[in-house]
Amino acid sequence: MYKKNKAILSKILPQIQKDGIQNIINGQSVPAISGATFDNHSPVDGEFMGNIAKSDVKDIDAAAKVAAAAFKTWRKIPHKERRDILYAIAEKIEENAEEIAVLESYDTGQPIRFMKKAAIRGAANFRYFADKVIDAPNGLSTPDTNHLNFTVRQPIGPVGVITPWNTPFMLTTWKVAPALAAGCTIVHKPAEFSPASATLLCRLAHEAGLPNGVWNLVHGFGETAGKSLTEHEAIKAIAFIGETGTGSLIMQQGAPTLKRVHLELGGQNPTIIFDDADLERATDAAIFMKYSLNGERCTSGSRLLLQRTIYDEVVKNLIKRVGNLKVGDPLDPATEIGPMIHPTHQNKVISYGEIGLKDGAKLVVGGGKPAGKGCYVHPTLFIDATKDMRISQEEVFGPFLTVIPFDTEEEAVEIANSVRYGLTAYIWTKDSARGHRMALNVESGMVWVNSQNVRHLPAPFGGVKYSGIGRDGGEYSFDFYMETKNISVALGDHPITKLGV
Numbered sequence: 117m118y119k120k121n122k123a124i125l126s127k128i129l130p131q132i133q134k135d136g137i138q139n140i141i142n143g144q145s146v147p148a149i150s151g152a153t154f155d156n157h158s159p160v161d162g163e164f165m166g167n168i169a170k171s172d173v174k175d176i177d178a179a180a181k182v183a184a185a186a187f188k189t190w191r192k193i194p195h196k197e198r199r200d201i202l203y204a205i206a207e208k209i210e211e212n213a214e215e216i217a218v219l220e221s222y223d224t225g226q227p228i229r230f231m232k233k234a235a236i237r238g239a240a241n242f243r244y245f246a247d248k249v250i251d252a253p254n255g256l257s258t259p260d261t262n263h264l265n266f267t268v269r270q271p272i273g274p275v276g277v278i279t280p281w282n283t284p285f286m287l288t289t290w291k292v293a294p295a296l297a298a299g300c301t302i303v304h305k306p307a308e309f310s311p312a313s314a315t316l317l318c319r320l321a322h323e324a325g326l327p328n329g330v331w332n333l334v335h336g337f338g339e340t341a342g343k344s345l346t347e348h349e350a351i352k353a354i355a356f357i358g359e360t361g362t363g364s365l366i367m368q369q370g371a372p373t374l375k376r377v378h379l380e381l382g383g384q385n386p387t388i389i390f391d392d393a394d395l396e397r398a399t400d401a402a403i404f405m406k407y408s409l410n411g412e413r414c415t416s417g418s419r420l421l422l423q424r425t426i427y428d429e430v431v432k433n434l435i436k437r438v439g440n441l442k443v444g445d446p447l448d449p450a451t452e453i454g455p456m457i458h459p460t461h462q463n464k465v466i467s468y469g470e471i472g473l474k475d476g477a478k479l480v481v482g483g484g485k486p487a488g489k490g491c492y493v494h495p496t497l498f499i500d501a502t503k504d505m506r507i508s509q510e511e512v513f514g515p516f517l518t519v520i521p522f523d524t525e526e527e528a529v530e531i532a533n534s535v536r537y538g539l540t541a542y543i544w545t546k547d548s549a550r551g552h553r554m555a556l557n558v559e560s561g562m563v564w565v566n567s568q569n570v571r572h573l574p575a576p577f578g579g580v581k582y583s584g585i586g587r588d589g590g591e592y593s594f595d596f597y598m599e600t601k602n603i604s605v606a607l608g609d610h611p612i613t614k615l616g617v
């Protein structure tokens with residue numbers, strides 16, 4: 117498999133190195149209007165991955181105008197036709213799943229063992245929302261005595277989608293699939309560190325029959341291209357995934373044009389294991405939820421809260437398992453942890469080793485980085501931490517776990533809720549009443565009891581506090597991408613107050 121992945125890469129990489137990566141506006145690949153580009157490099161070995169269009173306000177304006185023009189027809193296209201185009205995109209993704217996975221892995225450093233599934237899940241997202249196209253406009257009937265009131269849902273208009281670098285392909289499908297199903301048109305600005313897979317996806321969507329202008333892709337930096345997108349008058353809403361600080365900026369930038377915003381932001385999520393839990397399963401899940409996807413995962417269980425009665429036993433096992441994690445080339449199917457996305461992020465993750473030691477926590481595995489090329493870090497485990505330490509409060513976003521002991525259920529809740537974030541929580545206990553109580557008392561948008569994160573597409577996905585505003589998933593996505601209109605029709609000659617008689 118490793119050899120095959122390398123062979124796929126050597127087939128696709130030279131083309132990208134030669135042609136670079138351009139914008140896609142109105143179905144055409146075009147350079148930035150200014151002609152400017154920036155370089156992209158793989159975090160695996162620093163290899164050049166092409167010149168990327170460095171867009172600015174002019175490119176965003178061109179793309180937004182195209183999206184506004186295309187909205188007039190895309191919103192009216194027969195539902196079955198729109199549904200079939202989404203099915204066709206899903207098929208295209210499946211046909212190209214291997215290439216997508218290899219490209220994503222090499223561009224982001226994410227291990228291929230996870231990226232293979234990400235491509236397939238991306239296809240599933242399109243298929244799920246294809247099935248919802250026909251019902252998306254459905255509303256409520258609220259009859260009154262003299263009027264029949266009913267609501268319909270209509271697409272909000274052209275929307276901006278801004279995505280991060282951690283799993284860019286799958287996250288793009290989460291936003292784009294429901295937006296297209298709703299009848300919106302799109303201007304998408306992917307993260308500057310990971311431009312490759314979004315471009316391939318947009319190209320495949322056009323090959324699958326998506327009309328020109330419906331989905332436009334503009335590369336560039338957040339402070340220029342991203343900012344212009346959030347400020348553009350023609351763009352009615354911004355679906356954003358990224359850091360909390362950026363989310364706050366996006367609200368400010370969008371305020372003058374009254375943008376609707378959906379923000380999926382950072383997390384510092386607790387995994388809480390009580391002493392009556394199935395410790396083997398709980399430990400497996402705790403390790404998976406922190407060290408999968410390089411720990412660059414918003415829903416990571418970054419703080420492990422362990423009841424003191426089982427603390428030593430679980431910690432001993434963790435030390436062994438984290439020490440065994442296989443770090444290496446993400447294209448190797450045996451690899452469990454690949455490189456961080458970029459040298460700046462690699463340095464950030466490493467810096468938390470120093471911060472943890474200064475805080476007074478005990479470093480038992482990792483810290484620092486291996487010698488050699490690539491943005492690798494050693495998987496890291498800190499124990500004996502307290503809730504107020506920076507390694508317990510801040511989002512490290514790497515293979516870095518902080519273990520905190522607790523004695524009682526009340527203390528576990530207090531520690532869990534002591535951070536500004538509130539995305540997910542994972543509770544492990546065989547006491548069903550306690551599992552339910554904990555689920556109600558932890559401050560987060562999503563809770564899993566006796567489970568790792570298992571995404572169910574109709575279920576709402578999103579955070580509270582500094583982890584975000586709004587929900588994705590099933591019908592919740594349509595609350596964002598559609599407007600609810602009330603229509604009231606008189607049933608007869610009801611009284612009308614006469615004025616000026």
Ligand code: NAD
Binds near residue numbers: 413
């Ligand atoms: P980031 O906020 O730095 O960048 C995200 C995107 O925003 C990029 O495309 C960037 O170019 C753009 N951007 C930056 N400044 C902008 C501005 N002023 N206006 C408009 N756009 C701007 O985030 P990142 O470092 O790429 O991603 C990591 C973060 O994403 C982590 O905090 C992680 O928790 C979060 N994340 C959240 C979820 C979720 O569902 N809650 C999922 C994945 C990642």
